[in-house]
Amino acid sequence: MKLHEYQAKEIFRRFGVPVPDGSVATSADEACMTAETLNGPPWVIKAQVHAGGRGKGGGVRVVDSHDEVKTATEAILGQPLITKQTGSEGRKVHKVLVEQGVKIDQELYLAMAMDRDAARPVMIFSQSGGVDIEEVAERSPELVLRESVDLETGWMPYQGRSLAYSLDPLPVPETLKNLMSVMDRLYKVFMSLDCSLAEINPLVITKDGKVMALDAKIDVDDNALFRQKEISALYDPMEKDPLEREAERNNINYIRLDGNIGAMVNGAGLAMATMDVIKMAGGEPANFLDVGGGASEEMITKGFEIILGDEKVKAILINIFGGILRCDVLARGVLAAAEKVGVRVPVIIRLEGTNVEEGRKILEESNLEFMVAGDMAEAADLVTRQISQRIQS
Amino acid sequence: MSILVDKETRVVVQGTTGREGTFHTKQMLDYGTVVAAGVTPGKGGRIVEGVPVFNTINEAMEKEGINVSCIFVPPPFAADAIMEAASSGIAVIVCITEGIPTLDMVKVTAFLKDREAVLIGPNCPGIITPGETKVGIMPGPIHKTGHIGVISRSGTLTYEVVDQLTRAGLGQSTCIGIGGDPIGGTTFIDHLKRFKEDPQTAGVVLIGEIGGSAEEEAAEYVRNEFEKPVIAFIAGQTAPQGKRMGHAGAIISGGKGKAEDKIMALEKAGITVAHNLGRLGKTALEVFK
Numbered sequence: 001m002k003l004h005e006y007q008a009k010e011i012f013r014r015f016g017v018p019v020p021d022g023s024v025a026t027s028a029d030e031a032c033m034t035a036e037t038l039n040g041p042p043w044v045i046k047a048q049v050h051a052g053g054r055g056k057g058g059g060v061r062v063v064d065s066h067d068e069v070k071t072a073t074e075a076i077l078g079q080p081l082i083t084k085q086t087g088s089e090g091r092k093v094h095k096v097l098v099e100q101g102v103k104i105d106q107e108l109y110l111a112m113a114m115d116r117d118a119a120r121p122v123m124i125f126s127q128s129g130g131v132d133i134e135e136v137a138e139r140s141p142e143l144v145l146r147e148s149v150d151l152e153t154g155w156m157p158y159q160g161r162s163l164a165y166s167l168d169p170l171p172v173p174e175t176l177k178n179l180m181s182v183m184d185r186l187y188k189v190f191m192s193l194d195c196s197l198a199e200i201n202p203l204v205i206t207k208d209g210k211v212m213a214l215d216a217k218i219d220v221d222d223n224a225l226f227r228q229k230e231i232s233a234l235y236d237p238m239e240k241d242p243l244e245r246e247a248e249r250n251n252i253n254y255i256r257l258d259g260n261i262g263a264m265v266n267g268a269g270l271a272m273a274t275m276d277v278i279k280m281a282g283g284e285p286a287n288f289l290d291v292g293g294g295a296s297e298e299m300i301t302k303g304f305e306i307i308l309g310d311e312k313v314k315a316i317l318i319n320i321f322g323g324i325l326r327c328d329v330l331a332r333g334v335l336a337a338a339e340k341v342g343v344r345v346p347v348i349i350r351l352e353g354t355n356v357e358e359g360r361k362i363l364e365e366s367n368l369e370f371m372v373a374g375d376m377a378e379a380a381d382l383v384t385r386q387i388s389q390r391i392q393s
Numbered sequence: 394m395s396i397l398v399d400k401e402t403r404v405v406v407q408g409t410t411g412r413e414g415t416f417h418t419k420q421m422l423d424y425g426t427v428v429a430a431g432v433t434p435g436k437g438g439r440i441v442e443g444v445p446v447f448n449t450i451n452e453a454m455e456k457e458g459i460n461v462s463c464i465f466v467p468p469p470f471a472a473d474a475i476m477e478a479a480s481s482g483i484a485v486i487v488c489i490t491e492g493i494p495t496l497d498m499v500k501v502t503a504f505l506k507d508r509e510a511v512l513i514g515p516n517c518p519g520i521i522t523p524g525e526t527k528v529g530i531m532p533g534p535i536h537k538t539g540h541i542g543v544i545s546r547s548g549t550l551t552y553e554v555v556d557q558l559t560r561a562g563l564g565q566s567t568c569i570g571i572g573g574d575p576i577g578g579t580t581f582i583d584h585l586k587r588f589k590e591d592p593q594t595a596g597v598v599l600i601g602e603i604g605g606s607a608e609e610e611a612a613e614y615v616r617n618e619f620e621k622p623v624i625a626f627i628a629g630q631t632a633p634q635g636k637r638m639g640h641a642g643a644i645i646s647g648g649k650g651k652a653e654d655k656i657m658a659l660e661k662a663g664i665t666v667a668h669n670l671g672r673l674g675k676t677a678l679e680v681f682k
Contacts, residue, residue: 085635114499114576116575116576116606116642117605117610119503119576120499121499150503151500151503152503194495194496196495221495223493223494223641224494224495226469253639255638257633265549267550267639268547268548269545269546269547269548269550269551269600269602270548270550270553270628272603272628272629272632272638272643275629275631275632276628276630276631276670280669285631288632288638288639293549294413321553323518323552352556353535353556375671377669377670380671
């Protein structure tokens, strides 16, 4: 689960990681009131959406008067923000963070992430901050330093020193001390909140030698939310597509994509592979949808409704390899959905596995119009052909 | 021969009194698996599907001489269950549970480092040696005894592949699901090493997906040390960056974990990559004939 910058900064404050003074606002008036309580000018207005590249997309503005706070906030709020991570539709901005401006001397990068291969958390540090760290790693890998953490000892002071003393030129001792303290505290944030990523980019050294997190990004491990109640409460449903939100409420794994072929599959791997065969047959998948291993009839019905909720969908491919999920359950779920919402597009069904005969029989004896595919390749060909015929006619 | 599990395998089901645990205890018994014991703390003394339930693994071990565990314990308690099995000397631990926190798996990995136990999973369908024993949740009838080893990061996708192999007349020695989480107990390489030494296995199918670098590492190993023919399939060739495709581990982040990089690494190692899943059976016939 992703947190907003303002939420992550609240957490940083609580753990003693210095952040600029500021507060979140949902209207221009509120933003002005916030600015009045802060030292300034300048002030910084930052769009709060779960997407990187906000600066380049016009979602971060530095302003010098209260009037400008107002106009900048009005320009951002309620508008879609388009960045390299949002896609062409952008992400609508519902909140801004109003902060006091900071005089920057140097921009660094600091993050705690999960190293999958080593099965350990790793601290990543670079003196080249404020830019895309992936690019730095590619261009000058020697500038990106890592320290792997042994959970038996936790983050050790020597590790902080080995990162901090790499800086060239070396900052004054007080600044170094503050930097190492931030590392220590970032490790505590990461471990206490079950993070998969806690990133500060940039971590700045100010003109007066302070170390401060100018940005804050926290991703929390979804699997750990059951023991992170406080974090779960920070969830912002507005960041999700309405259909994705609906799927989430029903425990269905659904991701909306740009194509026009809806797909309903059981199992994440098979769902991905189904998207791939659709694409190889010349079609474009409209979604990733995994109803899960043990889906109920209700979940199948819901999944079908969600797919049909996307107006771009011109045909549906159902690909089920019954294991725990039985094909007869699938068949009944599809029929229930068809009855409830009506089916306005061709449906291609490929069924295999547990209770397949019963599932096929239920479908054949129903009023639902559908086509049967013998295997995945045929299913993909059939569904893409339906699309091209509809476009021609 | 086969790897890790065979007809001598005596299984203990951890979490056997739960809904999933009970259902699959029955399924495994029906397949012919020797499910010798169940463990659910506080429910010792019960009988589930004719199988005696104990409070601890130690107790089950003492009374029933088990050597493989199959875990259906809910996510908050699964790491503890794995550690209990490992500390009691269980040789192979198969963890089906989906949704274990990553930090718990960091601790489990450290715990297992100096121990003998082999962990398969978590978040996996399990392991099956067709005709001998099934430790997991995969549908038994699609499998057939034979000479192809299967290692996979996915569940239903594995069933799809195995079904195609069986239809093509290619039986399997052992099929293993290593799981879809960011941190798992074993890798492709761990099992490739076992298939290398297994005389029954004539070739291997690797089923990977986007995210991480396990496939690239497997490719490197095959290139240098594995002489039997290998074919591979990678799911998620069309997946967009930054979106988690169901499995916690299946995400392309920061430009890493892309299908095209994996496919390139595999092909460079002389592995035949089946680009289209619909035709994997045919590809397998050509390579393994």
